[in-house]
Amino acid sequence: MMKNECSVVQDVLPLYLENMVSEGTTVFVKEHLENCSDCAAEFERLKSGRQIDEAAPQREHDTDVITAVKKKIAKKIFKIVAVVCLVFAVLFCAVLFYTGISYPVTKESISLSTKTDSEYTYIILETKAGKSLFFESKTEDILNDHNEVCGRRIVLYNVQYHNSFTKNTSSMSWGKPLNDEKPYLEVIVELENDTLQISNAE
Structure with a gap:
């Protein structure tokens, strides 16, 4: 008799779990579960499976939310990177433009000294x-009256x-040891409308 009841109860357990049985059947199943x-x-197994099934949509929803947030x-990161790259590109072009402008050099804007x-x-x-x-340069030998090399001439x-971002003057120099066998040194700067020349003999 008990086995027959078990068979009937287990058949209706899914409906009992969903509250889809009559009041009398509910009382019958409840009493049977208390004694079997x-x-x-089996009822606990079905109930656990139902909880897992109910939790699955929530997990899927959470996954969708996380994916959307990501x-x-x-x-946002792409937009920020794009803006930063654009700013750097504009600044780089501005620097190139500013420093790329050239001006003629006059004799009043440079000085030569020894x-x-x-x-x-x-x-x-x-x-x-x-x-x-900015300039190009070449080096020539200086010859004395006997057609012998006595020094070096640098032509700019x-x-x-x-344009430069520094507000300071800059300088460059050329040197010769005093005990050099060919001590003579001369620098010539060829400007657009003028020429500057100086030597260490002056």
Whole structure:
């Protein structure tokens, strides 16, 4: 008799779990579960499976929310990176434009001078503040009256100024040891409408 009841109860357990049986059947199943460990175990198994099934849609919903949030964050990061790259590109182009503008060099905007210490004699070229000096150069031997090499001549040509971010003057120098066998040193700066020349003999 008990086995027949178990068979009937287990058949209606899914409906009982969903509250889809009559009041009399509910009382009957409840009393049976209190006295039958096998059916009670089956009921717990069905109830656990139902809880898992109910939780699954919530997990899927949570996953969808997390995915959507990740996409929004990725879009924001992409926009920020794009804006930063654009700003750097604009600044880079502005720097290139600013420093790429060239100006003619006049004799009033550069100076040549000489300096001698205990070991060397120098020729110093000093530039205008806030400008960078660009030029091409060539080196020639200086010959004396006997057609012998007695020194070195440095010629600067295609001389131009470019904008610079520094507000200080800059300088460059050329030197010769005082005990050099060919101590003579000369610098010539060929400007657009003028020529500057100086030597360490002056």
